Amino acid sequence: MILPTIPYPLTPNRFFMLLRCRDRSLALDVPAVMGILNVTPDSFSDGGLHFERQAAIAAGLRMVEEGAAIVDVGGESTRPGAAAVGVQQEIDRVVPVIEALATRADVVLSVDTSKPEVITAALRAGAHLVNDIRALRMPGALAAAAAADAAVCVMHMQGEPATMQADPRYADVVAEVRGFLLARAGACREAGIADDSICIDPGIGFGKTYQHNVELLRNQRAFTDLGYPLLIGVSRKGVIGIMTGRPAPERVVGSAVAAAFAVQAGASIIRVHDVAATVDAVKVAVALHGRETR
Numbered sequence: 001m002i003l004p005t006i007p008y009p010l011t012p013n014r015f016f017m018l019l020r021c022r023d024r025s026l027a028l029d030v031p032a033v034m035g036i037l038n039v040t041p042d043s044f045s046d047g048g049l050h051f052e053r054q055a056a057i058a059a060g061l062r063m064v065e066e067g068a069a070i071v072d073v074g075g076e077s078t079r080p081g082a083a084a085v086g087v088q089q090e091i092d093r094v095v096p097v098i099e100a101l102a103t104r105a106d107v108v109l110s111v112d113t114s115k116p117e118v119i120t121a122a123l124r125a126g127a128h129l130v131n132d133i134r135a136l137r138m139p140g141a142l143a144a145a146a147a148a149d150a151a152v153c154v155m156h157m158q159g160e161p162a163t164m165q166a167d168p169r170y171a172d173v174v175a176e177v178r179g180f181l182l183a184r185a186g187a188c189r190e191a192g193i194a195d196d197s198i199c200i201d202p203g204i205g206f207g208k209t210y211q212h213n214v215e216l217l218r219n220q221r222a223f224t225d226l227g228y229p230l231l232i233g234v235s236r237k238g239v240i241g242i243m244t245g246r247p248a249p250e251r252v253v254g255s256a257v258a259a260a261f262a263v264q265a266g267a268s269i270i271r272v273h274d275v276a277a278t279v280d281a282v283k284v285a286v287a288l289h290g291r292e293t294r
Contacts, residue, residue: 019229019268020196021108021128021151026069028229030286031263033278034070034110034271035063036235039093040077040085057100064105067279070129071105072271073097073122074112078133078206080165087117094118095125102126110153116140123148131231133157133206135184142191151197153231153269154184158207165207173212174219177202182226199229199269205237213239217262224266232262233271235278252277260285 019026026032039056060071075093076085085093090113098109102125110129111122119130119141128151135154136142145152156177158168170176181200188198202216202223213234223230234240240254241247256277259270263285272278 018196019129019151019199020194022123022149024108024128026108028268031267031282032069032269033067033275033282034072034231034233034269035060035066035068035275036271036273037063037071037073037097038077039073039075039097053096056097057104060097060101061105063275064107066276068107068275070108070110070269071101072110072112072131073101073127075118076113078112078161080161083162087115090115090118091121095121098122098125098127108151114138114141116144119144119150120148123150129153131155131201133161133203135180136188137184142187142193146188146191146193149197150193151199152188152193153199153201154181154188155201155206155231156180156203161206168207168209168212170212173208173215174222177216178222178226181223181228185226185228199231200226201231201233201271204232204234205239210239210242213237217258217265220262220265220267229268230266231269231271232259232267234258234262235272235274256281264289 017029019028037056037060063071073094075090094111101109108129109127110131111127112131113119114132114134116138130145130150131153133155136145136152158164185198185200189195200223204213204216220230235255236248236251240251240258244251244254252274255272259272259278260281262270263282270278270282
């Protein structure tokens with residue numbers, strides 16, 4: 001495995017300690033749990049569950065009560081084979097939920113989108129972080145995030161959701177994903193996004209086979225060494241299904257174990273459907289790994 005070099009020195013506090021999210025800072029000395037709030041009818045695990053606006057708001061507030069430090073609101077499914085959603089439809093789904101949570105919960109709000117128009121609308125509504133599976137590569141997306149001084153999470157994906165699982169191939173998945181994330185973090189910095197407002201995500205399940213996903217999870221040090229907070233999203237995904245033989249709704253325990261493993265391997269943010277179970281798993285992992293809990 002040949003890893004690309006880091007073209008700039010890391011400062012000592014870059015390792016997992018802080019993520020600046022517009023007007024607030026998220027301490028990451030203890031890993032944070034990000035709750036997944038899909039305001040969609042067709043997401044792979046919970047499609048339709050929170051599609052109605054009041055149900056979505058209630059679910060977001062419940063995630064905060066259960067210990068989520070971030071609530072990630074998405075209005076377009078990114079499951080394999082998912083159909084695209086129009087800009088206005090996505091705005092109509094996510095903005096009212098973000099507005100309601102911004103006034104009722106003391107939590108970092110994230111918008112899960114790639115579209116610059118949705119980024120701008122969500123940030124105006126009160127979001128703090130842009131979580132983009134396309135790593136801010138859509139025209140205008142990077143500028144929209146930078147203009148609002150937003151925190152960003154850039155993720156690796158091979159292909160597009162509709163086709164990404166057709167036949168993913170890599171010569172060296174760890175090196176290729178690491179190089180991509182390093183380049184996208186650099187693009188964010190060049191666009192004016194502050195170094196302490198960037199986190200990275202290797203994109204488990206996005207254009208990867210089972211073995212690719214396992215290699216990425218086993219080699220998290222290749223990503224934490226870049227000095228940016230590492231987000232891991234493996235909740236209820238196919239890799240957990242293969243490991244356990246269980247359908248998506250029954251993967252809570254497997255996902256919590258994977259979360260604990262990711263935390264011990266250096267992850268700073270864990271993105272999950274099941275907040276309460278994961279918060280407990282993170283607490284145990286942190287206690288046994290020798291860090292103090294909050």
